[in-house]
Amino acid sequence: MNDLTLGILISVGTTLLIGGIFLLDRRARARRTAKLLAAAAERGWECTSIKEGRTSGYQIEGRTQGIAWSLESTLTTSPTASGSGATSHQSRHTHWQSASAALADGLILIGPRSTAGPIPDTQALGGLAGMVVQKAMELMLGEDAALFPGLREVPLGSGELRERFMVWAQDERAARRLLTFTVERALTDWPSKIPPVVKMNPRGTQIDLQNAQLLDPAALEQLVNLGIELIQAWQS
Secondary structure, eight states: HHHHHHHHHHHHHHHHHHHHHHHHHHHHHHHHHHHHHHHHHHHTTEEEEETTTTEEEEEEEEEEEEEEEEEEEEEEEEEEEEETTTEEEEEEEEEOOOESOOSSSSSEEEEEEOOOOOOOOOOOHHHHHHHHHHHHHHHGGGGGGGOOOOOOOOOSSSSSHHEEEEEEESSSHHHHHHHHHHHHHHHSSSSSSOOOOEEETTTTTEEEEEEEEOOOHHHHHHHHHHHHHHHHHHHO
């Protein structure tokens, strides 16, 4: 067997192995999704599977303690090119939202603590540096980028909370109203591997988990409970 034949056999074998792994992973994920949706349906939540092109996952609409909410959790696979050939990239995202509690004006943002320090004042920076910071905030905040001016870190919560999370707001009183002891405990109890990003704006309350598709019923219930605690804190 010459080197060329051996190389072809190794290449084909590797391709078949990778394909088999992806197939088994997809089947396992489908089983876990079905189990999660069954658990959600038992709670009276309306569940819908998502299968659109390279995106798969589920949507749930529910009501907990009288509070209506919705959730979407997806996995998107996109092909990418590499030096050794075609590969694939997987993007996961989970989004919970409710219109039951909204901020009349401005934004409250609670997210994982950054080592980069506080958000710079774009007006103070001026010029190109200010434009770079503004663009970065637009990418992070999305449609809430217009609410960025005046957003600053507010020193709220226990030492344990402030070690893991940062709280930004235009109005410290509004952030204090949201960050009750119950909400703080829910945040500090959250697994550090997948930190949530909480936003309250004029449209309502949202929780985002980047790089995470929830397939565990217990994790799903923990996310819903966090959302309900945020709503109840604001309504109390």
